[in-house]
Amino acid sequence: MTPPVFDAAFQARLEALFRWRRDVRHFRPDPVPEAALERLLALAALAPSVGLSQPWRFVLVEDAARRAWLRENFRRSNAEALAAQPAERAARYARLKLAGLEEAPCLLALFALPDPAQGHGLGRRTMPQTLDYSAVMAAHTLWLAARAEGLGLGWVSILEPEGMAAALAVPAEWRFIGLFCLGYPQADSETPELQREGWETPHPAPLLRR
Template structure:
């Protein structure tokens, strides 16, 4: 078999996709077609995983009651986080941010990592069991890029109590919550990420993140 060649045009498009990935907070209410959702799951399943353990577990949240309970929980956690900020200016900036689309996004997805998967037979994680969680994060990132390529937005909600959310969703004890995701069509495209546009945090120079030894 001959491996496919990815030419300069493809690499340019891939670079464009990476630059236009966004953490979306503002969603239209249009439903996402089931075929599109299944395509995203299929893409996520192509992510690398330690020992080929494939530890990601996706829970689709369909209940309106669960949706509102989660939204209220995140609102409460967000208010508490704002109170812990050190100065009034930062609190004011925080108040201007929209931190989730749990009430608007047509699809909500909780992503868990199975800490004891049968697949993989323990390969590669004897000294670093957290590799299972890293593998699940890779699946999320793969899904995120696939979503953007389909014109679908994704927002990762992290201002929450994972113990509370795990209990609320009644999943197996060996599953660890990694992400709560909002999925749907963005209200409008934006060339600059929202946190940079609103003065919270710009992307810093790459050179500051690379060291040599």
């Protein structure tokens, strides 16, 4: 099979996709079509994984009680994070919109298997954490695919991971990686929201030479 040619026009559009991928917190109430979700998960499965183990497991959280549990988990964790902020940053932190759990029509919890049979252990004997890295790669692949379809994704990391497997009724040995809000964004921006809010400024990736 002849590989495709990724010409300059494609490269420019790919760069635009990278630049316009945002961590979305503000969502419209429109539901995510089931077919779109299936496409995104199929594309996420194209992500690289150690030993081709594909250790990721996405859980669609639809139950109202479980969604309420997640919101309370975030509320408690966020209050603790606010209390830990230095005085000069506390007010700014309090103004940040750090989750879209109320608005997002679709919530996806991502877990990684601790020792999948798939892949036969290749490449992870000395670095077992590559299973978690592989799951994150799947999330990033889904993130870009979602943006290409006009959808937004927001990673909620201000959560207490203990109890997550039990709350979502998955095997206790699954490792929680992150919670992702998926939906149509209220607005698009090339500039990260945390940059717009003055929290931090992004920088180019540093390169060290040895």
